[in-house]
Amino acid sequence: MLSVHGGAAKKMKGPFTMSVVDFTSFVNELADLSGKTILPFFRTALSAANKAGGRGFDPVTEADRAAELAMRRHIGEHFPLHGLIGEEYGAEDDEADYVWVLDPIDGTRAFIAGLPLWGTLIGLVHQGNPCFGMMNQPFIRERFWGDGEAAYYQGPLGERRLMTSRCQHVNEAILTATTPAMFKDKMKDDFQRLEMEALTTRYGADAYGYCMLAAGHIDIVVESDLQSYDIIPLIPIIEGAGGIVTTWQGDKPAQGGSIVAAATKQLHQEVLRILNV
Amino acid sequence: MLSVHGGAAKKMKGPFTMSVVDFTSFVNELADLSGKTILPFFRTALSAANKAGGRGFDPVTEADRAAELAMRRHIGEHFPLHGLIGEEYGAEDDEADYVWVLDPIDGTRAFIAGLPLWGTLIGLVHQGNPCFGMMNQPFIRERFWGDGEAAYYQGPLGERRLMTSRCQHVNEAILTATTPAMFKDKMKDDFQRLEMEALTTRYGADAYGYCMLAAGHIDIVVESDLQSYDIIPLIPIIEGAGGIVTTWQGDKPAQGGSIVAAATKQLHQEVLRILNV
Numbered sequence: 001m002l003s004v005h006g007g008a009a010k011k012m013k014g015p016f017t018m019s020v021v022d023f024t025s026f027v028n029e030l031a032d033l034s035g036k037t038i039l040p041f042f043r044t045a046l047s048a049a050n051k052a053g054g055r056g057f058d059p060v061t062e063a064d065r066a067a068e069l070a071m072r073r074h075i076g077e078h079f080p081l082h083g084l085i086g087e088e089y090g091a092e093d094d095e096a097d098y099v100w101v102l103d104p105i106d107g108t109r110a111f112i113a114g115l116p117l118w119g120t121l122i123g124l125v126h127q128g129n130p131c132f133g134m135m136n137q138p139f140i141r142e143r144f145w146g147d148g149e150a151a152y153y154q155g156p157l158g159e160r161r162l163m164t165s166r167c168q169h170v171n172e173a174i175l176t177a178t179t180p181a182m183f184k185d186k187m188k189d190d191f192q193r194l195e196m197e198a199l200t201t202r203y204g205a206d207a208y209g210y211c212m213l214a215a216g217h218i219d220i221v222v223e224s225d226l227q228s229y230d231i232i233p234l235i236p237i238i239e240g241a242g243g244i245v246t247t248w249q250g251d252k253p254a255q256g257g258s259i260v261a262a263a264t265k266q267l268h269q270e271v272l273r274i275l276n277v
Numbered sequence: 278m279l280s281v282h283g284g285a286a287k288k289m290k291g292p293f294t295m296s297v298v299d300f301t302s303f304v305n306e307l308a309d310l311s312g313k314t315i316l317p318f319f320r321t322a323l324s325a326a327n328k329a330g331g332r333g334f335d336p337v338t339e340a341d342r343a344a345e346l347a348m349r350r351h352i353g354e355h356f357p358l359h360g361l362i363g364e365e366y367g368a369e370d371d372e373a374d375y376v377w378v379l380d381p382i383d384g385t386r387a388f389i390a391g392l393p394l395w396g397t398l399i400g401l402v403h404q405g406n407p408c409f410g411m412m413n414q415p416f417i418r419e420r421f422w423g424d425g426e427a428a429y430y431q432g433p434l435g436e437r438r439l440m441t442s443r444c445q446h447v448n449e450a451i452l453t454a455t456t457p458a459m460f461k462d463k464m465k466d467d468f469q470r471l472e473m474e475a476l477t478t479r480y481g482a483d484a485y486g487y488c489m490l491a492a493g494h495i496d497i498v499v500e501s502d503l504q505s506y507d508i509i510p511l512i513p514i515i516e517g518a519g520g521i522v523t524t525w526q527g528d529k530p531a532q533g534g535s536i537v538a539a540a541t542k543q544l545h546q547e548v549l550r551i552l553n554v
Contacts, residue, residue, distance in 0.1 A: 043434060043494060113451055113479045114494030116417060117392065139433055140393060140417050156416055157320060174390055179480060180457065202390045203456060204481025217320060217391030 026078065027122055027134050027145065033074055034067040034104055034120045035138025041066075042139060043114050060108050064088050067104035067120065075100050087229050099125045101232040106135075107178075107206030116140050119207040123233030130254055133233035135211050144211040146240025151214050162241040164263035165216040170197045170270050173219035173263075176209040177201070182224050187258065190248075190275045191222060197274060210234045210261055214241035219263045220271055224248075226256040234261075244268040248275050303355065304399055304411050304422065310351055311344040311381055311397045312415025318343075319416060320391050337385050341365050344381035344397065352377050364506050376402045378509040383412075384455075384483030393417050396484040400510030407531055410510035412488050421488040423517025428491050439518040441540035442493040447471065447547050450496035450540075452478045453486040459501050464535065467525075467552045468499060474551060487511045487538055491518035496540045497548055501525075503533040511538075521545040525552050 041063035068086045075082060083096035087103045100123070105111050107118030116139045124132040134145040142155035144162065151162035167173050175198035177183075183191040195201050198220065205212065205221070207230075212218040214237050231245070231253050238245045238261050248258040250272055260275065262268035318340035345365045352359060360373035364380045377400070382388050384395030393416045401409040411422040419432035421439065428439035444450050452475035454460075460468040472478050475497065482489065482498070484507075489495040491514050508522070508530050515522045515538050525535040527549055537552065539545035 039434075043492065109477060109479050112477075112494070113453065113482070114489040114492055115394065115479070115482060115485060117394070117481075141433075156418075157316075176390065179478075181478075200386060200389075201456075201458075202386050202392070202481060204394075204479060205390070205392060208392065212391040215320065215391055217389070 023124075023132060024145070027124075027132065028143075030071050030074060030122050031120065031134060031136035031138075031143060033070050034122075035136055037067040037070050038063045038105065038120065039138050042111065060105060060111050061088075063111075064104045064108075068102055071100075071102055071104070071122070085229060087227070097127060101125060101130075101229050103227075103229040103233065106230060107208070110204070110206055115204075117204065117206055117208045119211070121207060121229065121233035123229070123236070125232060125254070128254075130232045130235040133236040135207050135234065135237065137208070144214060144237050146214070146237035148236040148239045151237045151240030153211075153215060162214040162237070163216055164213060164238075164241045164243040165219050167219040167263045168266040168270075170194065170220070170267065170274060171199060173198050173267060174217070175199075175201045175220045175222065176205045176212075176218050177203060177222050178206050178209070179203055184224075187224055187248075190277070193277065194220075194222060194271065194274050207234060210238055210245075213243055213261055213263060214238055216241075216263070219267060221261040222248075222259070222271070222275070224258040226259050228254060228256040231256050231259055246272075248272070300401075300409060301422070304401075304409065305420075307348050307351060307399050308397065308411060308413035308415075308420060310347050311399075312413055314344040314347050315340045315382065315397065316415050319388065337382060337388050338365075340388075341381045341385075345379055348377075348379055348381070348399070362506060364504070374404060378402060378407075378506050380504075380506040380510065383507060384485070387481070387483055392481075394481065394483055394485045396488070398484060398506065398510035400506075400513070402509060402531070405531075407509045407512040410513040412484050412511065412514065414485070421491060421514050423491070423514035425513040425516045428514045428517030430488075430492060439488075439491040439514070440493055441490060441515075441518045441520040442496050444496040444540045445543040445547075447474045447497070447544065447551060448476060450475050450544060451494070452476075452497045452499065453482045453489075453495050454478070454480060454499050455483050455486070456480055461501075464501055464525075467554070470554065471497075471499060471548065471551050484511060487515055487522075490520055490538055490540060491515055493518075493540070496544060498538040499525075499536070499548070499552070501535040503536050505531060505533040508533050508536055523549075525549070 041059040044059045065088050068088045083093035083099035085091045085101045103121040111118040120136040122134045132147050209221045245253045245261040318336040321336045342365050345363045360370035360376035362368045362378045380398040388395040397413040399411045486498045522530045522538040
């Protein structure tokens, strides 16, 4: 169990009573809260006018904002000294020792299309290092979480430890990306080269792809143009399950950008070699 | 409620006592049966050797076969005079008045990748016309069914009537296809032209895409190379929800091949116009 120092005390400069809290249960509270907020907006039909970017009711944005506010409020009450970075409401105290990273609806296209492959990402960074992450899918009632050392799953099939596959070669690997359209120019050629070598490719997974990598069903996830909040909450899950995640250049992934996640070190090296010809 | 004539009597040439049965409840039994059979195989990790086409345990094929056999047995017990067409075990009495069409796991790639977008398709054809269809997703516990006149949904959000969107123009439409790789040669160009005009495109939906069309969240599904058992069970759902489904040439879709499903007649015509330049 990962513990962090918190306290329901008001934010203050001086010393205050610290209490050690069960951190996993706190993140579960955030997941409960955001799930309850988002679900009433899922599969609410959009009128064509809304989809075309017109004014009016936009369920994804509404759900995104409501869930982020609910989580921010809950974090502020329990950890007033922690920083916050969210997709909708930006950064607050992001130089703090502990910073929360929130993406209420990762996979907005899936959400709009009624497909249950979107998820709520909740991450915690300690002194710059992602130290805890959760992906919550409230419609299916699935949770994937990890702390970089271990990763776990809870859902319709029960509870289990997450472990990546032992796949070592691209030609035996299941590859996924949200959409081939995310790769432009040279990256498009690089991705196509990888796709040609992989056993099979599947599109349309969003955050779910990384969770299925952690669970051993997908072997490689390759994406581009990610924001830091898209990937930070997933890093402790992938690494906790035994996987490797970096940029396409092999650097630390927490800034986002182009991302490669793989089941094993050997597979990861092979993917980088193919992408960086 | 659609009713068909059946009877638990043994198959015989002469006349036998006919009884009118509640057909929806019978298809629900088939869905229960196949779901129970398939679920233990879902998210069973595949070894690289299996994925690479080696011998040994292949959970998708095992689940596919076991579920089809279970459904065939149940149908045979209750409707001994009905014909059967299944993905795994082929056709039997397919000239009968009523013919069942079964695809235990539509979306095998999604299944292998651990993504819950596969589904069990159960259809019934009466004198050549698809008259009832169901898509069952046992992991999420969702069912979509219809008889060409109406269509319904049951799942985590409760029960509801399915209705397609009122979208009339491609530039306001959400388009989906399982993968862009399914379109070859001229069809590839045709699909790309449609994709350029659509509001947004989402890949990776399989049978789920048609169900989300029926539910009003997706406006167009375009695919190619479908088998008849891939599409027959979905036709009464799409049409029952108010949608239109044909081949790319505008012909009846029950033979499979290249398929266009759209939310409205006007949208469907516009899609055919763009694809058939």
